[in-house]
Amino acid sequence: MVFSGLSPLVIDEVTDEGERILVRARTPGGTAACPGCEAVTGRVHGYHQRTLADVPVDARPVVVRVRVRRLVCPTQGCRRTFREQLPGVLERYQRRTSRLISQVAAVVRHLAGRGGARLLSVLAMVVMSRHTALRALLRVPLPERRVPRVLGVDDFALCRRRRYATVLIDAVTRERIDVLPDRKAATLETWLREHPGVEVVCRDSSGAYAEAVRRALPEALQVADRWHLWHNLAEAVRKEVTAHSTCWATGLPPQDGKRAVTTRQRWQQVHDLLDKGVGLLECARRLNLGLNTVKRYARISEPERLVRAPQYRPTLVDPYRDHLRRRREQDPAVGATQLLAEIRELGYTGSLNLLYRYITQGRVEADRPALSPRRLTRYLLTAPDQLTDHQRTLVDALTGACPQMTALAGFIGSFAALLTPAAGNDDRLDTWIAEVKATDLPHLHTFTRGLGLDRDAVNAALTHPFHNGGTEGVNTKTKLIKRQMYGRAGFALLRHRILLG
Secondary structure, three states: OOOHHHOOOEEEEEEEOOOOEEEEEEOOOOOEEOOOOOOEEOOEEEEEEEEEEEEEEOOEEEEEEEEEEEEEOOOOOOOOEEEOOEOOOEOOOOOEOHHHHHHHHHHHHHHOOHHHHHHHHHOOOOOOOHHHHHHHHHOOOOOOOOOOOEEEEEEEEEEOOOEEEEEEEEOOOOOEEEEEOOOOHHHHHHHHHHOOOOOEEEEOOOHHHHHHHHHHOOOOEEEEOHHHHHHHHHHHHHHHHHHOHHHHOOOOOOOOOHHHHHHHHHHHHHHHHHHOOOOHHHHHHHHOOOHHHHHHHHHOOOHHHHOOOOOOOOOOOHHHHHHHHHHHHHOOOOOHHHHHHHHHHOOOOOOHHHHHHHHHOOOOOOOOOOOOHHHHHHHHHOOHHHOOHHHHHHHHHHHHOOHHHHHHHHHHHHHHHHOOOOOOHHHHHHHHHHHHHOOOOHHHHHHHHHHHHOHHHHHHHHHOOOOOHHHHHHHHHHHHHHHHHOOOOOHHHHHHHHHHO
16 A cells, blocks of 8 residues: 555565665566557566665655666667666656655746755655756646637736746636747747637737737737726826815815925916927927926916815824814824823824824814725725725715816726726716716826727727636736746746746
């Protein structure tokens, strides 16, 4: 039972040598086929001894010494002699049994070099070094993958902002298909031409991937990734909320700091030059500003929309704000030490310094707690049923104070409904874009122009159930693999591990 994996051999002796177990065995008699001409022979030319490692027993390594025969080939002109093999137990040129090789492969495919070597040593499967573990990993055969009907394409960073690679998966079964060494259009086009059969391609908004699919598979359906559509909308919403911060944050004191004054002065300078007919590039040169900065000032009709509201983070004092305001209305001279003692009885666990800064920032007397544009953006992008009653009330109050914010909240909800694929969503998107262009939301206008550049793929994303979520999941797991191998492995090993996953 212990050595059932060696059943094709004839075991002569098992010796306990303390640190290891030695098994002496021999091959059974009979005939064997020549590997060259496949002629069967039983004529023995001589004997050889092979030493192999087997799976450990009792946390000790097992060494198997096998006497194998060298047989004479009966075919004239073929090889003269050959050494017999036992597939499944003894493989040519291997120093481990087949079952030990499979166990080593199972460890190194998840832990690779150093980690795999350390775990194998704990399990009494001795591997000389991390290089041996990596060689064992590269010998694991890659599974055969058929060309999928629905292909998912996405890029991931080999070296962030410098080198990128492309991963291809079956978007339905989420099986890894291949990994390409870059994200160029020519590379993907070559792969698609060499692997016909793809009918649908799920991708992000990359122009290189779109061009490659258009060249190689002009009849294929391209589907944009809905997550990226929502992400791009979120970026536009964040910019709009920031631009209208002085409109919706009516409870905050007016901003008269140095930064606010500089913003108003620059806005006035840019618009004075524009009124005189000066172009955007010339404005940037005269004012020594970046061209994108000048464009941002030019598209804003009021300087106040550029002044940002202070970005206060939530603190431990927020739950006790109503009590502090009520006490300061009753006794304006009440000290911070007295207030600290009172709210500590109510459960406050923060410090006096935190309470003092909260009071001096004017957050107690404000009509409502200060809210950063980023946090309000998160509330707007969250499904209403996922918000608390307090958060819904806060969002309604803030968006109601600004007409642009009211329109923005409505656009977010209507676009979110389009992300559930259904027939007719492409026509509804036309209506949505027309309504957006009729409002004063310049950052949302930029988002709609981006949709128009890839409109066919966007329409397919809103009307078909295909998506690229599986590819994003593979990229997330690839980050773990990269951290295990950071700076110590090349693309070939990374590709091997991704495809084995």
